[in-house]
Structures are given as C-alpha cells and as structure tokens.
Amino acid sequence: MSDSVSVTIDGRSVTVPAGTSLWDAARELGIDIPVLCHSPRMRPVGVCRMCVVDTGARNLQAACVRPCEEGMEVRTDSDRVVRNRRMLLELLMADYPDPSAREASTGDDELLALARAYGVTSSRFEGSRTPEAPRRDASSPVIAVDHQACILCDRCIRGCNELQHNHVMTRSGKGATTRIAFDLDVPMGESTCVSCGECQAVCPTGALTNRALEGLHLVEEETP
Amino acid sequence: MTDTNVSARVVESVCPYCGVGCALSWVVDTGRNRIVEARGRDGAANAGRLCVKGRYGFDYTTHAHRLTRPLIRREDAYPKGALSWDDRGPRRPGGPVDPETVLPHFREATWEEALERVAGSLAGIRDRDGGDALAGFGSAKGSNEEAYLFQKLVRAGFGTNNVDHCTRLCHASSVAALLEGIGSGGVxxxxxxxxxxxxxxxxxxxxxxxxxxxxxxxxxxxxxxxxxxxxxxxxxxxxxxxxxxxxxxxxxxxxxxxxxxxxxxxxxxxxxxxxxxxxxxxxxxxxxxxxxxxxxxxxxxxxxxxxxxxxxxxxxxxxxxxxxxxxxxxxxxxxxxxxxxxxxxxxxxxxxxxxxxxxxxxRGQNNVQGASDAGLIPMMYPDYQKVADPEARARFEAFWGRPLSPSPGRTVTEITDGALEGAIRGMYILGENPFVSDPDVEKVRKALARLDFLVVQDIFLTETAEFADVILPGSAFAEKTGTFTNTDRRVQVGRQALQPPGEARQDWHIIRDIAERMGLPMDYPDVAAVFDEFAGCTNSYASLSHAVLGSRGRWYPCPDPEHSEGEPIVFQETFPxxxxxLVPAQPSPPVEPTDPEYPLVLNTGRVLEHWHTGTMTRRSRALHAISPEGFVEMHPDDAAAYGIGDRDWAAVTSRRGTIRVRARVDDRVARGSVFIPMHFREACANVLTHPAVDPYGKIPAFKYCAVRVERVAVEASA
CATH class of the missing domain: 3.40.228.10 (Dimethylsulfoxide Reductase, domain 2)
Structure with a gap:
C-alpha cells in the first residue's frame, strides 16, 4: 500500500498521507468544509453530517471521517451537497431556542452562523421535545446547560472524556429524547464534574455556556 | 434586550496559577477594566486545555478588597499583632481577611511618604545593624523580572543574601538532591x-x-x-x-x-x-x-x-x-x-x-522555576551561581557595581527564627503570605510582631500585612507584563491586560523606587530591558528576549530561538x-511520631479550586462557590472510632495549636492519617504543622506531624 494518496477536491489536486480525511485534505487546499461536530482537537465522529461531500458514491460522505482514496474526485459545494446541508440546518433549527445563550453573549454560535451562511432563516419543521425533559440545568456555578440548544454533536462528551479525561459526560435516553448527561444523569452541579469548562469551551451552540457572561454582549475589537 | 454591550479586546497571556503554565487568552472589557472570559490557547503545555482555576478564577483581580493606596500603620496600632486572626472559627463564615477589621489600624499615605518611610527605615537598619539584619521574601507568583530585581535589591541594596521565597516550602529538597545528583534543578x-x-x-x-x-x-x-x-x-x-x-x-x-x-x-x-x-x-x-x-x-x-x-x-x-x-x-x-x-x-x-x-x-507555583533561576534563593545568584564562590561573587560585584556579602543567606524558616531571636530587624515581603503558608503560624506571628520594620507589598490585605508598618499596593498578574518559567522550563510572556486599580503600581516599579531611594539606581526603559539584564548574567536564558519569546514562548536551553522551540529533553549525553x-539514603524516623495523646498523622495539601493561602481564589466568585470551606478528611474507621460523622465539627489539635473544622469522612485517606487543605485561614492547617526542616533543603515537614481529632458541638452560625 502506498504511503500517500492523491485526490482532487473542487478541481484542485492534493497529495496527502494515506489515511488522511477528506476534511483535512481540503483544509490543506484552503477549502473550509463546514462542521458542527468536528474539531481538529478531537477524534472525528461524523455525527452532525454537516461536512458531507460528493465523492460520486451513492451517498454523500462525511468528510471528517472519510479517508482519502487514490484518484478520488470530490465536490464540496455541489447543489446536492448544499441542498443537503440546508435540510440539515433546517432540521437542527426546528426547535432551536431564540435567543441562543452563546449568540447572545459571545456571538459565536456556530449553528446560527452556518444557518445564516446557507440562508436558512426559518424551519418548516416543528420541534419534538418531550415536555417532561427539563430544558435547563443551572446547578453548576459556572456552566449553564440548555438542552433545547443541544444538537448532540458530542463535542462536549469528547472534550470531557478524550481531552480532559474526566469521564463525567455521556449521552442518555434514546430517539428524540436523547440528551447529554452527567454521571448517571444527575444535575451537572451534583455530578463529579470538576468544572474544567472544556465542554463549555468546545460547545458550538447555546447548549453549554459560561454563566459569567449572562447578560453581557461582547463585541470584539479588531486584534492587531 | 437588557444585555450590556461590552467592547472586548483579546489579550494573549498565560495562566497565573500553577506551574503547568497554560497559555490562554483573556477577553477584556476595556471600558470596565476587567476580564470577562478566559479561553485556552494552543500552548506547548496545554494544547488549548484549561482547568477550573484558569478558566473561571480570574475575577479576584477586580475584587473590592484590592489595595489601591499605600497604607501606613497608625501610631496607636502598636504594639503589632494579628488584627483579623480572631475572626476565624466555626461561627464565622469562611473567607479571606476582611479589610474592615484591619483598615482602621492604618492610614492612607502618598506614594512619596510611603516610599520614603520604607527606604529610610530599611536603610536605617542596614546602616545601624548591618545588611544581615535585613531580609526579603519574594514570590514565585512574580515574574522573572520581578524576582531578578528583588534579589538584586536585597543583595546589592540591602547588602545581604537573606532572600528567599516559597520554593523553600515546596521543592527545595528536590532541588538540593538534583543539584547534588546531576548538577541542575530543572526537569x-x-x-x-x-x-x-x-x-x-x-x-x-x-x-x-x-x-x-x-x-x-x-x-x-x-x-x-x-x-x-x-x-x-x-x-x-x-x-x-x-x-x-x-x-x-x-x-x-x-x-x-x-x-x-x-x-x-x-x-x-x-x-x-x-x-x-x-x-x-x-x-x-x-x-x-x-x-x-x-x-x-x-x-x-x-x-x-x-x-x-x-x-x-x-x-x-x-x-x-x-x-x-x-x-x-x-x-x-x-x-x-x-x-x-x-x-x-x-x-x-x-x-x-x-x-x-x-x-x-x-513545580507548584507558576514561576517557582523562574524565580529560582533568577536568584531568589539565599545561596545562589541568578542561574545557580553560588554566592560562596569568590569568582561568581566578583562577577556580580562588577556587574552590579556594589560589594556583595560572601556568606549564604538565611532561608525562609531561618529568617523567621532570626526575627524571633532579634537578629533580623527589618523585612520586605513581596507577594508572600508566610502567616498562613509557613509551619507553626503561632511562631510566625511572634516573629513578625518582633520586627522593627516590615513592609508588605501585595494586592490584598493578607494576614501577613496585618503586621506591616507600611503596605504598598502592587499589581495583579493580569495588570503587568513579564516572563514566567513553567515546570517544563518553558519561558512564556504574561501580557498586561488590565490597568492596576486606583494608585496601585506595577511591582517592578515599586522595587525600583525603593532601590533608588536606598542608593541603588535601577534605570530600565521597560520590563523587557530588565529581562535582558537578567538573561545576560545567565547561560540558560542568554539567547532569549521578550521579542523572541513572542506569544508561544521557548523551552530553555534554547541555543537558536529563531528556529527552535528549545529543548524538551536535556542531558542526553552528559549531566551538568x-x-x-548516586547517593545512598537510609530511612529516618519521623520528627514527631504518633503516640496515644496524638494518635493520627496529619498530611496537608491543596484542593483543585484553591491556591495556597487563598488570597486570590477565595476572592473568585466561582471558586469560592464551589469550594467555600476547609475540612479535615478522615477514614470512615477512624471517624467511627472517634465518634465523628461526615460534616460534624471537629477540633484538630497538635502540640502547637488547635483548629476547628468540619470533618469529611472519606476512605481516600488511609487509616491513621488525616488530611487538611492549607488554604483556609479560619481552619489554618499550619497552626498545627511542625516547623522541623530537612537538613539539606531546609524545607518544612508539612506532610507529617502528630494530631488528635475530637468532635465538638457548635451552634449554627449566627
């Protein structure tokens, strides 16, 4: 097996070590493929499907987990890809809270930024939250939890377990009631959480936010 | 929307807490001169990660207790003694020193008056009793530049090597063994x-x-x-x-x-x-x-x-x-x-x-490596050049233009002994709080009270400052620029994000102003020039400068900082x-073995949310909320034997004193041992600890003394 492979992404060729993901290969070319669940600091898991690209296969492929193959021809911005992303965004926005705590304070809600970029201003779908699931958890003195804003991207879970190795966070429930949970699904402030804040730092949405920023709206000055 | 709009600036710095040296960015609300958020940066030591202290524990900087004007002790506040010490105990809520109990004993002064008083008093003792009647405690929380200037002031300005800092309380014995064994104290x-x-x-x-x-x-x-x-x-x-x-x-x-x-x-x-x-x-x-x-x-x-x-x-x-x-x-x-x-x-x-x-x-403190490298220790000049070595002394005498004392100075605990005996008459304490951090605080209290003159420079009224004649308001980590050397020997620049409050000044300016009034000019255009002078008298830092350190820092040694991150692994071919x-060692018995009267071994240490004597972390809203009070941790079997339940109040007594603290029953501590964190002044572990020290490193035995624990009844807090 060869040590490197060559692929063509949006008409441009790149040679990368075998095993490199399409997302990383695109980044080498300066092509940003949108993501919600993926972060270069983390093991890719391919759960949000926002990074799907067209490799000519029957299904669109999640670029963060799909390894490059020799001679692969990839489109990251075909109509099919864009339509797919719009649909995903519309589904994710269906029950998304307005305002999002992240957008309101630091203005860097990644879901809302993508929705704006793809022109998704409203959703044809209705939310399906079960009423018995408590929406907010304010038991931690430092981190606010809003399950309504959670898109189950698992960044927090990987941040907790695979970056900080604290092994507090997991998923609980199933189907539409699946949600992030702490220990055996106890409130965050009563769990073994050590408040390192990694989950809050990596969360792309308003699900896990810094309580100290509540009521503030940051407008960052240009950094020289 | 009721949201407050904040115009925010991002400043790249490093965490002020521990020796790991995490790189971070602070989001600064420039209008209100405060930090609103900390974000991890991709630093060599942290790869974007932070812990609870670095991420949420920066708000002490803007706490209302900050010192903002120089203070001079009132004439009627002598003889000196602890002022807030009696407001501890189970009936009081936990917390740091309340300025309301201390401030009435001081009056505000101008910088001119305060600096004149400090320099005049210290110079008076020096000229009357000799330089060895003076001593200085610097801090491993200060920058390399501050440590360098502080030891230079003590050595060249006071005329003594009586300068030390909290490394004595943490790794002095490790460094003694490493210097003996391989010739270098760094990792x-x-x-x-x-x-x-x-x-x-x-x-x-x-x-x-x-x-x-x-x-x-x-x-x-x-x-x-x-x-x-x-x-x-x-x-x-x-x-x-x-x-x-x-x-x-x-x-x-x-x-x-x-x-x-x-x-x-x-x-x-x-x-x-x-x-x-x-x-x-x-x-x-x-x-x-x-x-x-x-x-x-x-x-x-x-x-x-x-x-x-x-x-x-x-x-x-x-x-x-x-x-x-x-x-x-x-x-x-x-x-x-x-x-x-x-x-x-x-x-x-x-x-x-x-x-x-x-x-x-x-390494414990954020700059314990760098402060030691910069010579903030009584037996070494910068870069571990021995004060007892005539060649090294001649070099520094020429470099600093002053005659220097040939005899190694006193260590932290020896300085306390010297103050008790009357050999040490005056002290300059910058950013340390020995009244809570040193062993046997009753002894420290007597020692501090006996000094003819004590100046304390800090950001808050500490328990130590209560014994001061003059208190100078310094600057917090985020209010100044300087370099810090982490446990990995990584030298990183901490950058100023905030302005010091009120009339508080940058610490290196205060050291300079005292030095100049004592006849030792310190004329530097900026703090980078201080670094250059320090680096110039070392081998380890010689190739470095603020400019080359940039936002990522370098490991020393770093012969080619333009093209290299420095050396993550040293001594591949030979040792210094x-x-x-190889030094054989024999087990030695404990200084204070347990006995029927004091049957348990006391171990002291820290908790995740707090830092040393708590002056910073207990003034952080989040950290205090998560960890508001001290505790004595006991094994369930011991707790049962002494009739103590979880969260019961207990009296812990050693031959040196008694504290009252809540019990935490937990089998992570072994049978026969108890553990008390050192941070909580109202349940001060160092009331109990033994002042005996290691013969080589002169480090106190914080991890071993004999105590007994008894259940006490306490009515609910008022």
Whole structure:
C-alpha cells in the first residue's frame, strides 16, 4: 500500500498521507468544509453530517471521517451537497431556542452562523421535545446547560472524556429524547464534574455556556 | 434586550496559577477594566486545555478588597499583632481577611511618604545593624523580572543574601538532591513526554487537583498504553487511571524505594551500560540497598513484599520510564533523601536523556522555576551561581557595581527564627503570605510582631500585612507584563491586560523606587530591558528576549530561538556535573511520631479550586462557590472510632495549636492519617504543622506531624 494518496477536491489536486480525511485534505487546499461536530482537537465522529461531500458514491460522505482514496474526485459545494446541508440546518433549527445563550453573549454560535451562511432563516419543521425533559440545568456555578440548544454533536462528551479525561459526560435516553448527561444523569452541579469548562469551551451552540457572561454582549475589537 | 454591550479586546497571556503554565487568552472589557472570559490557547503545555482555576478564577483581580493606596500603620496600632486572626472559627463564615477589621489600624499615605518611610527605615537598619539584619521574601507568583530585581535589591541594596521565597516550602529538597545528583534543578523531560513512556512513576503528588492540565496528559498517556505506577499515602484521583496503585505509610518513602531498587538490582533489571558510562557511586548505592529486601520493609511501609516486587518489576522492565513527584516527596524532614532515591532509581535503570524518561519534579507555583533561576534563593545568584564562590561573587560585584556579602543567606524558616531571636530587624515581603503558608503560624506571628520594620507589598490585605508598618499596593498578574518559567522550563510572556486599580503600581516599579531611594539606581526603559539584564548574567536564558519569546514562548536551553522551540529533553549525553552521583539514603524516623495523646498523622495539601493561602481564589466568585470551606478528611474507621460523622465539627489539635473544622469522612485517606487543605485561614492547617526542616533543603515537614481529632458541638452560625 502506498504511503500517500492523491485526490482532487473542487478541481484542485492534493497529495496527502494515506489515511488522511477528506476534511483535512481540503483544509490543506484552503477549502473550509463546514462542521458542527468536528474539531481538529478531537477524534472525528461524523455525527452532525454537516461536512458531507460528493465523492460520486451513492451517498454523500462525511468528510471528517472519510479517508482519502487514490484518484478520488470530490465536490464540496455541489447543489446536492448544499441542498443537503440546508435540510440539515433546517432540521437542527426546528426547535432551536431564540435567543441562543452563546449568540447572545459571545456571538459565536456556530449553528446560527452556518444557518445564516446557507440562508436558512426559518424551519418548516416543528420541534419534538418531550415536555417532561427539563430544558435547563443551572446547578453548576459556572456552566449553564440548555438542552433545547443541544444538537448532540458530542463535542462536549469528547472534550470531557478524550481531552480532559474526566469521564463525567455521556449521552442518555434514546430517539428524540436523547440528551447529554452527567454521571448517571444527575444535575451537572451534583455530578463529579470538576468544572474544567472544556465542554463549555468546545460547545458550538447555546447548549453549554459560561454563566459569567449572562447578560453581557461582547463585541470584539479588531486584534492587531 | 437588557444585555450590556461590552467592547472586548483579546489579550494573549498565560495562566497565573500553577506551574503547568497554560497559555490562554483573556477577553477584556476595556471600558470596565476587567476580564470577562478566559479561553485556552494552543500552548506547548496545554494544547488549548484549561482547568477550573484558569478558566473561571480570574475575577479576584477586580475584587473590592484590592489595595489601591499605600497604607501606613497608625501610631496607636502598636504594639503589632494579628488584627483579623480572631475572626476565624466555626461561627464565622469562611473567607479571606476582611479589610474592615484591619483598615482602621492604618492610614492612607502618598506614594512619596510611603516610599520614603520604607527606604529610610530599611536603610536605617542596614546602616545601624548591618545588611544581615535585613531580609526579603519574594514570590514565585512574580515574574522573572520581578524576582531578578528583588534579589538584586536585597543583595546589592540591602547588602545581604537573606532572600528567599516559597520554593523553600515546596521543592527545595528536590532541588538540593538534583543539584547534588546531576548538577541542575530543572526537569529533564517535559510533562507531555509521558506520551512516549512505557511506565510513569507518579509519586507524592496529586496532579488532577494540583496540576490539573498536566494530569490530563498523564491520563491521556494511560489511555494510550503508558502504565502509571502511582505511589502515595492518600489515594489521588490519578490512581483511577493507574496500572498499579501502591499506598505506603506516611514517611516510609526511602525504605520503599530502597526496596524497589533492591529488587531491580537483584533481578538484573539495571541498565549496566548507563551505570558504567553516566553515573558514579553505584557500588555504595548497591551495598546500601542490599540491606532493604522487600520482606524487611513490608511492615514498615504497609505494603506486602509481593507488591513491592511487582512495582519494582513494572518500573525496572520498562524500556522508557519517567518519574513525576510533588510535595509528598519533598515536604519531609527527609525530603532530600526521598528525592535522592528517585534520582538513583532513574539512573540505575538508565531512565534519563531519552524520550519518555527522566526526572520531573512537578513545580507548584507558576514561576517557582523562574524565580529560582533568577536568584531568589539565599545561596545562589541568578542561574545557580553560588554566592560562596569568590569568582561568581566578583562577577556580580562588577556587574552590579556594589560589594556583595560572601556568606549564604538565611532561608525562609531561618529568617523567621532570626526575627524571633532579634537578629533580623527589618523585612520586605513581596507577594508572600508566610502567616498562613509557613509551619507553626503561632511562631510566625511572634516573629513578625518582633520586627522593627516590615513592609508588605501585595494586592490584598493578607494576614501577613496585618503586621506591616507600611503596605504598598502592587499589581495583579493580569495588570503587568513579564516572563514566567513553567515546570517544563518553558519561558512564556504574561501580557498586561488590565490597568492596576486606583494608585496601585506595577511591582517592578515599586522595587525600583525603593532601590533608588536606598542608593541603588535601577534605570530600565521597560520590563523587557530588565529581562535582558537578567538573561545576560545567565547561560540558560542568554539567547532569549521578550521579542523572541513572542506569544508561544521557548523551552530553555534554547541555543537558536529563531528556529527552535528549545529543548524538551536535556542531558542526553552528559549531566551538568558530568556523571550522575548516586547517593545512598537510609530511612529516618519521623520528627514527631504518633503516640496515644496524638494518635493520627496529619498530611496537608491543596484542593483543585484553591491556591495556597487563598488570597486570590477565595476572592473568585466561582471558586469560592464551589469550594467555600476547609475540612479535615478522615477514614470512615477512624471517624467511627472517634465518634465523628461526615460534616460534624471537629477540633484538630497538635502540640502547637488547635483548629476547628468540619470533618469529611472519606476512605481516600488511609487509616491513621488525616488530611487538611492549607488554604483556609479560619481552619489554618499550619497552626498545627511542625516547623522541623530537612537538613539539606531546609524545607518544612508539612506532610507529617502528630494530631488528635475530637468532635465538638457548635451552634449554627449566627
């Protein structure tokens, strides 16, 4: 097996070590493929499907987990890809809270930024939250939890377990009631959480936010 | 919307807390001169990670208790004594010194009056009683530049080597053993090199609480196949990730490691080539450990001979093994012997100079490495040049243009003794709080009260400042620029994000102004020029400057900083002293063994959310909310035997005093031992600790003294 492979992404060729993901290969070319669940600091898991690209296969492929193959021809911005992303965004926005705590304070809600970029201003779908699931958890003195804003991207879970190795966070429930949970699904402030804040730092949405920023709206000055 | 719009600026800096040295960015609300958020940066030590202190514990900077004007003690506030000490105790809510109880004893003064008073009083004592009647405590929380200027002022301005700092209370014994054994006190391999180790011995430390981000890389290594061998007297959380956890009895480290080495030698697990080429003294070490078969120490250590043998094999068979240790090794009257054993263990198995090996004493304070490098220790000039060496002295006399004292100065605890005896008459304390951090605080109280003159420079009214004649308001970490050297020898720039409040000034300006009034000009255009002068009198930092350090910093040594990050692994070919010296050690009995009157061993330490004497963290909203009060941790069996339940109030008594504190019943502490964190002044662990010190490192035995615990009834707080 060869040590490197060559692929063509949006008409441009790149040679990368075998095993490199399409997302990383695109980044080498300066092509940003949108993501919600993926972060270069983390093991890719391919759960949000926002990074799907067209490799000519029957299904669109999640670029963060799909390894490059020799001679692969990839489109990251075909109509099919864009339509797919719009649909995903519309589904994710269906029950998304307005305002999002992240957008309101630091203005860097990644879901809302993508929705704006793809022109998704409203959703044809209705939310399906079960009423018995408590929406907010304010038991931690430092981190606010809003399950309504959670898109189950698992960044927090990987941040907790695979970056900080604290092994507090997991998923609980199933189907539409699946949600992030702490220990055996106890409130965050009563769990073994050590408040390192990694989950809050990596969360792309308003699900896990810094309580100290509540009521503030940051407008960052240009950094020289 | 009721949201407050904040115009925010992002400043790249480093965390002010521990020795890990995490790179971070602060989001600064420029209009209100405050930090609103901390974000991890991709630093060499942290890869974007932070812990609870770095991420949420920065708001102490803008706490209402900040000192904003110079203060002079009122005439009617003499004789001196502790002012807030009686507001401790179970009926009082926990918390730091309340200025309302202290401020009435002081009056506000202008900088001119305060500086004149400080310089005049210190110079008066110097001219009347000689320089050795003065002493200075600097701080490992200060920058390299501040440490350098402070020791320069004491040495060249006061005319004494009586300058020390809290390294004396943390790793002085490790450094003594390392200087003796290999000729350098710095770590040989960076923390993250653990990823390349087969086995890592993690002993006498509790990294998940005290070096939390370093601990994430240890846990990550364990998940990737590195086998952790955790040895402790109180189960640390990192033991959950260990291949093997060995709980030894307090104070039996030397016997345990001698027995491990016994097995390693007996079973031929030594690296003969390394011993022959890189060490000396092997025969003496071998003959010494021959007397320590595991069977002979099993009972003393409380570990079976089989377990000791198993631990020795795990370590001895590793291709690459790394050693981490902390205060559980160093803070004993035999701390230097403990560290000698670890050095010998690494050397006879050939575990230095390669990837995934080496010696890593985990540094506690953010700049304990740098402050020591900068000469903030009584026996060394910058870069560990000995004050007793006539050539080094001549060099610094020429460099600083002043005659220098040829005799090594007093250490922290010796300075306290000197003040008690009347040999030390005046002190300058910058950013340290010995009244809570030093052993046997009743003794410290008497010593501080006896001084003719004490100036304290700090950001808050500390318990120590209550004894001051003059209090000078300094600047918090985020209010100044300077370099800090982390546990990995990484030199990083902390950048100013805020303005000091009120009339508070940058600390290096205050040192300069005192020095100039005492006849020692310190004319530097900026703090980068101070760094340049410091770097110029060292080999380790000579190639570095603020400009070249940039936003990422460098590991020293770094011969080519334009093209290299510096050296993550040192001593690959030879040690600074040539061959490593193997020093045999014998176990010594504890200074204060338990007896029927004081049947329990007291161990002291820290908790994740707090920092040392709590002056910063107890004024952080989040950290105080998570961890509001002290505790005494007891094994369930001991608690039952003394009739104490979880959260009951207990009186803990040693031969030096009594504190009242709530019990926390938890089997992570061994039977026969109790643990009390050092941060909480109203339940001050150092009321109890023994002031005996290690003969080489002069470090106090914070990890061992005899106490008893009794249940006390306390009515609910008023």
């Amino acid at each position: 040989t391999n960076i923390v993250r090199d653990i990823a390349r180790a087969d086995v890592a011995l993690i002993t006498g430390c509790n990294p998940t609480e005290n070096h939390p981000v370093a601990a994430t890389f240890m846990k990550q290594a364990a998940a990737g196949g590195t086998e952790l061998l955790v040895v402790n007297t109180r189960r640390p959380a990192i033991a959950d990730h260990a291949a093997m956890y060995v709980e030894i009895r307090p104070g039996t480290d030397v016997a345990f490691y001698n027995a491990m080495m016994h097995v390693i030698i007996r079973e031929g697990l030594v690296d003969e080539a390394f011993i022959a080429e890189r060490t000396e003294g092997y025969e003496a070490l071998r003959d010494n450990v021959a007397a320590y078969p595991p069977e002979a120490v099993a009972e003393l250590c409380g570990v079976s001979a089989e377990r000791i043998t198993e631990a020795a094999r795990l370590f001895g068979r590793a291709r690459a093994a790394m050693l981490f240790w902390g205060m559980g090794i160093s803070q004993h009257t035999h701390g230097t012997d403990n560290a000698r054993c670890l050095i010998a263990l690494a050397m006879i198995t050939g575990n230095t100079g390669r990837a995934g090996t080496g010696l890593h004493p985990l 002293r040539g061959r490593a010296l």
